[in-house]
Amino acid sequence: MSVKDTSPTLEVRNLQTHFFTKAGDAKAVDGVSFSVGKGEIMGLVGESGSGKSVTGFSIIGLVDPPGNVVGGEVLYNGKNLVGLPDEQMRQLRGNRIAMIFQDPMMTLNPVLRVDTQMVETILAHDPSVSKQDALARSRDALGRVGIPAPDERLRSYPHQFSGGMRQRVAIAIALLNKPDLIIADEPTTALDVTIQGQILYEAQKLCRETGTSMIWITHDLAVVAGLADSICVMYGGRVVEQGLINDVLDHPVHPYTRGLLGSVPGANSRGTRLYQIPGMAPSLLNLPQGCAFQARCPRADEACLVEPQITEPIAGRGVRCCHPHLNAEEEIGA
Amino acid sequence: MSENIQNPTPIEAPEEFVVTLQTPFQRFCLDFFESRVASAAFVVLVGILFIAICAPLISPQNPYDLSQVSILDAKMAPGSQSFDGWTFYLGTDGAGRDLMSAMFYGLRISLGVGVMSGMIAMCIGAAIGLAAAYFGGRIDAIIMRIVDIQLSFPAILVALILLAVLGKGVDKIIIALVIVQWAYYARTIRASALVERNKEYVEAATCLALSHNRIVFKHLFPNCLPPLIVVVTIQTAHAISLEATLSFLGVGLPISEPSLGLLIANGFDYMLSGYFWISFFPGIALLITIVSINLVGDQLRDVLNPRLDR
Amino acid sequence: MSEKTNDTMLTVDNLSKNFVKKLDLAGKIAQKLGSNIREEVVHAVDGVSLAIPKGSVVGLVGESGCGKSTLGRMIAGILRPTGGDITYKGVSITKMSGDEAARAALQIQMIFQDPFASLNPRMRVIDIIGEAPLTHGFTTAAEKDSYVCDVMKRVGLDPEYRRRYPHQFSGGQRQRIGIARALAVNPEFLVCDEAIAALDVSIQAQVINLFMDLREDLDLTYLFISHDLSVVKHISDRIVIMYLGRIVEISPTDELYADPNHPYTQALLNEVPQLEHRGRDYKPVEGEIPSPLDPPSGCHFHPRCPHATDRCATERPELREIAPTRWSACHLNDEA
Numbered sequence: 001m002s003v004k005d006t007s008p009t010l011e012v013r014n015l016q017t018h019f020f021t022k023a024g025d026a027k028a029v030d031g032v033s034f035s036v037g038k039g040e041i042m043g044l045v046g047e048s049g050s051g052k053s054v055t056g057f058s059i060i061g062l063v064d065p066p067g068n069v070v071g072g073e074v075l076y077n078g079k080n081l082v083g084l085p086d087e088q089m090r091q092l093r094g095n096r097i098a099m100i101f102q103d104p105m106m107t108l109n110p111v112l113r114v115d116t117q118m119v120e121t122i123l124a125h126d127p128s129v130s131k132q133d134a135l136a137r138s139r140d141a142l143g144r145v146g147i148p149a150p151d152e153r154l155r156s157y158p159h160q161f162s163g164g165m166r167q168r169v170a171i172a173i174a175l176l177n178k179p180d181l182i183i184a185d186e187p188t189t190a191l192d193v194t195i196q197g198q199i200l201y202e203a204q205k206l207c208r209e210t211g212t213s214m215i216w217i218t219h220d221l222a223v224v225a226g227l228a229d230s231i232c233v234m235y236g237g238r239v240v241e242q243g244l245i246n247d248v249l250d251h252p253v254h255p256y257t258r259g260l261l262g263s264v265p266g267a268n269s270r271g272t273r274l275y276q277i278p279g280m281a282p283s284l285l286n287l288p289q290g291c292a293f294q295a296r297c298p299r300a301d302e303a304c305l306v307e308p309q310i311t312e313p314i315a316g317r318g319v320r321c322c323h324p325h326l327n328a329e330e331e332i333g334a
Numbered sequence: 335m336s337e338n339i340q341n342p343t344p345i346e347a348p349e350e351f352v353v354t355l356q357t358p359f360q361r362f363c364l365d366f367f368e369s370r371v372a373s374a375a376f377v378v379l380v381g382i383l384f385i386a387i388c389a390p391l392i393s394p395q396n397p398y399d400l401s402q403v404s405i406l407d408a409k410m411a412p413g414s415q416s417f418d419g420w421t422f423y424l425g426t427d428g429a430g431r432d433l434m435s436a437m438f439y440g441l442r443i444s445l446g447v448g449v450m451s452g453m454i455a456m457c458i459g460a461a462i463g464l465a466a467a468y469f470g471g472r473i474d475a476i477i478m479r480i481v482d483i484q485l486s487f488p489a490i491l492v493a494l495i496l497l498a499v500l501g502k503g504v505d506k507i508i509i510a511l512v513i514v515q516w517a518y519y520a521r522t523i524r525a526s527a528l529v530e531r532n533k534e535y536v537e538a539a540t541c542l543a544l545s546h547n548r549i550v551f552k553h554l555f556p557n558c559l560p561p562l563i564v565v566v567t568i569q570t571a572h573a574i575s576l577e578a579t580l581s582f583l584g585v586g587l588p589i590s591e592p593s594l595g596l597l598i599a600n601g602f603d604y605m606l607s608g609y610f611w612i613s614f615f616p617g618i619a620l621l622i623t624i625v626s627i628n629l630v631g632d633q634l635r636d637v638l639n640p641r642l643d644r
Numbered sequence: 645m646s647e648k649t650n651d652t653m654l655t656v657d658n659l660s661k662n663f664v665k666k667l668d669l670a671g672k673i674a675q676k677l678g679s680n681i682r683e684e685v686v687h688a689v690d691g692v693s694l695a696i697p698k699g700s701v702v703g704l705v706g707e708s709g710c711g712k713s714t715l716g717r718m719i720a721g722i723l724r725p726t727g728g729d730i731t732y733k734g735v736s737i738t739k740m741s742g743d744e745a746a747r748a749a750l751q752i753q754m755i756f757q758d759p760f761a762s763l764n765p766r767m768r769v770i771d772i773i774g775e776a777p778l779t780h781g782f783t784t785a786a787e788k789d790s791y792v793c794d795v796m797k798r799v800g801l802d803p804e805y806r807r808r809y810p811h812q813f814s815g816g817q818r819q820r821i822g823i824a825r826a827l828a829v830n831p832e833f834l835v836c837d838e839a840i841a842a843l844d845v846s847i848q849a850q851v852i853n854l855f856m857d858l859r860e861d862l863d864l865t866y867l868f869i870s871h872d873l874s875v876v877k878h879i880s881d882r883i884v885i886m887y888l889g890r891i892v893e894i895s896p897t898d899e900l901y902a903d904p905n906h907p908y909t910q911a912l913l914n915e916v917p918q919l920e921h922r923g924r925d926y927k928p929v930e931g932e933i934p935s936p937l938d939p940p941s942g943c944h945f946h947p948r949c950p951h952a953t954d955r956c957a958t959e960r961p962e963l964r965e966i967a968p969t970r971w972s973a974c975h976l977n978d979e980a
Contacts, residue, residue: 047844061683146768162932163708192707193871197915197928219845222874222917231925246922263849265878266919273856274878276850280814357809535761538822541754542776542829543746556766589748603863 007078008035009180010059010214015072015082017051017058019284020293026284028054028067030237033310033318036181036230039211041204043224043245046234049281052217055234056183059215060099061089075152076181079306095125098174102186104166107173108158114138114169121176141172145202165196185217196233200227221264225249233257236282236292239310243317255297255316291322299323372633375626381625386442393435394420398590405430409609410643425611427600433611436597437619443593444620447504448574451511452528456566458512459519460555466520467527468550475598477520484517489576497585507586522565526558560638567631578620594620653698653833653865654719654752659728660691661714686936688714689891691728693963696833701859701866703880703897705873709936710886713867716835719867721749732833749778751828757838760819763810769796769821770806777828792828798861799824800854816847823854827862835867840875852879873916877901882969885909888936888944891963894971905972907949925964943975951976 006232023208029051036042046052059074061081076097081089093099101107109117118138121130129137135154140148145168157212158166167187174182186202188196204227207214216228224231225245232242233254241254252258262275279296282288290307294300303322310318313326367373385392395402407416407430414422416432424433468479493510500506530536531554539549580586581595582602589596593615601612664879665684667675676683689711696702706712717723718909721737729738734946737748756762763772777783783791793803799820810818826834836855840848852875860866870876876883883900885893885908904910911929920926931948934940940947946956953975961973 047846162935164932192933193873193912193915194707194929194933196917200917201928220917221845222919222921225919226917226921226923249919249922260845261919263846264874264919265852266874270878271856273853276849276853277846280816280847498677534756534758535764537717538754538756538762538825539764540722541720541749541752542825543721544776544779548779552767553764557764 002293006170008037009040009077010215011035011073011075012055013073013075015055015058015069015074017063017067017069018052019125021066021285024285027237028284029058030287031072032234032237032239033072033075034239034242036213036215038180038213039207040230041207041214042218043228044217044234045219045224045230045231047281048220049236049284050234051237052219052234053185056099056185056215056217059099060093060183062099080113091125094121094174094179095177096179097181097183098177098179100167100170100174100182100184100187102189104163104170105158107170108166110158113155113157113310118173118176121173125177137176139246141175142169144175144206145169146198147172157311158244164191164198167191167195167199168202171199175206179212181215183215183217186219187216188223189218189220196223203227221260222248222266224245229304233260236283236287238292239318239322240293240320243314243320247311247314247317253313253319253326254321254327255299255323257294258325259296291320297323349597362637363557366633369636371631372629375629378622378626379630380499382441382626383445385438386445389438389442391434393396393438395432395435397431397436397439403430407432409604409612412611412615424615425609427597427612428604428609433597433615436592437594437616440592440594440597440616441623442618443504443587443591444574444577444595445623447508447587447593448570451508451515451573451577452566452570454508455512455569456562457517457518459535460523460558460562462516463520463523464527464550464555464558466545467524467531468554474524478524481517481520485521489514489572490579493576494583494585497580502586502588504587504591507577507580510580510586511576514576515569515573515596518565518569519562522561523558524559527554530554530557561635564631564635564638567627570580571627571631574627575620648975651697652695654696654867655731656692656694656715656719657729657731659692659715659718659730660687660726661711661718661723661795662687662726674776687889687939688936689718692886692889692891693728694884694891694894696865696867697861699859700867700881701868701879701882702785703876704867704869704886705871705876705883706886707840707933709888709933711889711936712886713837715886716754716837716867716869720752720754720835721745722754749830750776751831752833752835753829753839754833754835755819755822755826755839757841759815759822759842760810762822763818763825765810768807768809769813772810772821773806773824773828776825780829782829792824795824795828798827798858800850814847816850818842819843819847819851820854823851823858827858830866831867833867835869835940837869837872841866841870841872850877855879873912874918885912887937888934890944890960890973891971892945892973894963896969899967899970903965905970905977906945906974907976908945911948943973 012035013033015029015032019026019028032055034042042054044052054063054067056221058069059081061084065068069082072082075091094267115138118141119131119134122134122137138154139150142153147153147165147168158169161169188199191199200223203214206212216224218224230243231245231248233240233248235256241248241252241257248257249261252261259275259277263277265274277296282292282295288294290305294304297304303317308320308322310320312318313324354466355554358522364563390396397403407422407426408428410422412423414425416422422434424437427433427436462477466474492514496510496513497506500509534554536549539553577586577593578595578598581593582599584599587593587596597616598613598620601609604612650926662798667681667683671681692715704712704715705842714723719723725738729736731737732748732752737745737747740748770792772787773795774788777786778785778789792806796803796806801820801824803819810821813821840851843851855866855962856879859866868876868880877897880897882894882896884891885906885958887908893900893904895905900909904913915928929948934944934947942958943956943961946952949956959975961975963973964977966972966977
């Protein structure tokens, strides 16, 4: 289900976000490019230190000092968000582009009632709406994310909800102004499996019904497998592989993607040793010369000292590798 | 560095290994001296401590040795000459004592009493607070009620009553200050220990069947030190000022061992007659001491607080 | 309850743990004056019985509030049970006291979830690992150094770094230090409480492999507590599913996946995202996980169960053997 019929909702070109710390400059995002079409769910996958969360924050303009977006473009419906004045960015944020965080308490103010917060969100972007209408819309939004007894819930405080409910309220708030794009940063990582299932269901229903695009940031490949249409794998602040979900998961080309898929228990048969990618992820303060993955790659050689650019060895697939696995029959780890 | 699946558990490669090379203490020092204000305060404090410790060696005169003091030098202005020929840099007091020397000795007493009482109160308060946190339940409840009661009385009031009963003397005032202060330490360390007690490394120690003593003193206590260190500095300043107040009011220290408070009291009568320096300089010395201790304490609190984003 | 052969390493018999929030003085007065305040009792573990055979890996799975961590801590000796019995190698350890209990506790060790909080930040690694063996006589002060080096090598850590502090290591390495600390006292039984949940995927694979190697080399028995079913499936011989303080199903792994019996198990297995399932149509189970403070009557799962009957709301289902080595606590099995 590749929905890139019209021009993409969001197009990121060569985004670069660096953190200027006392210990050095961390290149958290170093040349990331992808695009998300209307109604498309893109999974942005990586481990800790890969830069996936910072990418999400950079798109929506929430990178605080010592971090700064130093280069590249983020084109939302053709308009570049990088360098946009604060006032204009604020009009977009929460209105046309919304974000859901891992911890719902980053969205919810613990001392305000839910209805206050939701009405505030609506009125902030459209002061002409009457309070009754705003309340009605809020009630609808809560209903749409599957919260029972929405009238009662509107009058509650965040601490009166369970973790899963809070995340649903956060999603409802994100939906209020019918955004074109939702960036979800690990929203279900802290939730139980059955509650995660409920949230994934809501997210999927939403994108199908309203045509909202979504970027789902996570480290959990299995969640992305079930939910997303396309996937973007990040490592060391760079995109190493991207493409349609089935293509990438069934025929991974980059050694890191292959290694990652090999390490996940579900894929292998029970009781065998998992493939383990040796070593550790590099510190963003101290990225190696050339390819970020070479220290852990079974195929690395001198050619990898030159940083590889994104190529398209197969149609629709972007890879950043000097020695991609183009031969589908190769064993993982070869 | 290729890895084949049949290899047994590999040893971690050293070069990707080390995040920082410093011991916790080195890290702490670097963080502390980042603040210029705190560094300046620290230097001042070291200077004050040096003066206090070396008072007999660096004072031009021993103000309590009556043979060195002459009433003819009384109330001389700062900078004036004594009849012996040397300068009273800060003037003299009503009895003819060199104010600078009196201040050095006074600092010694003030700091000595403050630090001493602080240390003793810390030991007692820490032991009680740790016991309350570790054993919990009824022991905790009883101890905390005592602490609450103790803390609800104004410190000055308690100290005055105690000193009225105990009389004058350095040891009596230290006892009084200890009784007034131990409760702060107990409460602080109890709060810290309660948090640490629920951490998994303490559970691990229980799982490894280590003795209670070992867990409390080797595991809990070192991790409760940060807030305790902060309280020690702030409380020492508090003790010094409390002692100064008590001396100013005339209780506590005898005249033979005057602290800064007593010096200020002595000069109080002359304030409006124009001999302002007799109270003024000891007052300034007291102020500088307390302010520098507080500044150091503030920076310590910021540095040792793991939650602060630095 | 479950089979007790000579091979059984650890048995848990009708074990319970209640956490009581007693009323303070103000609360007691309010209660006497007629207010509705009650003591809050959480039945974290509610009558659990289980047998773990020697050399096996038993996976313990459940969501928040199911009591799996509490059960693990009672087995490891960190929490005292409120009721019931734990038997280790045929001897009841709940009835032991003092030295004996301590010695038994040493053989059962625990690996914790949080690699940051589970190590004392002010102790060097050599002391973290070497403290317990030295205290209990596994090594002498003179030999502590080489003893610790051996243990570190066994878990894949370079002994050269034994004088460093925990904050100087990465998350995966700290978890290895925690494992080394547990291994240093020569345990026979390891309780792993979400031991890999806090680690990155690629590091998880390393630690899972380490567990499997250690099991073979040292003939260890594991109780592997996790909420991650795919990991549990990979490493366990047998899986125990818990819900709100009670066991709902026990089954060997393959059979559990082939034919889950209890409706909660079915819902759980259905919900777990798997790499092979693309573009799923989610059909999640309804309802929230109830609060352990106020669990539903009868079968705890009945409000969310698609097959609930009247009996389920009133009567607690017993854990019954539905096939050799398979147990399930569901009234629907009675009708079959």
